[in-house]
Amino acid sequence: MSSLSTFSSRSNAKPPQKGSFPLDHDNECKEFMIKYMQCLRVNKKDAHLCRLESKDYLNCRMQNNLMLKEDWKKLGFTDKESGKKENP
Numbered sequence: 001m002s003s004l005s006t007f008s009s010r011s012n013a014k015p016p017q018k019g020s021f022p023l024d025h026d027n028e029c030k031e032f033m034i035k036y037m038q039c040l041r042v043n044k045k046d047a048h049l050c051r052l053e054s055k056d057y058l059n060c061r062m063q064n065n066l067m068l069k070e071d072w073k074k075l076g077f078t079d080k081e082s083g084k085k086e087n088p
Helices: 003-010 030-042 047-063
Strands: none
């Protein structure tokens, strides 16, 4: 048995829920990624305080076909955060 098959059989890795997440080889969203990472660092990895930066990064990825376009609600954002008016 090769060492590769031995390693992979012990791994508990699971694929992402939404499929592949292509790398940004052309650095189209690097600016947004850096802002998000800086926000996480400043806020001691509290992602709730970096929702705007997260949304900007995901929006960049969707606009540049680095991920499928999704409804903001499916990505965990409310109507208020997505710029839509909430239903009364």
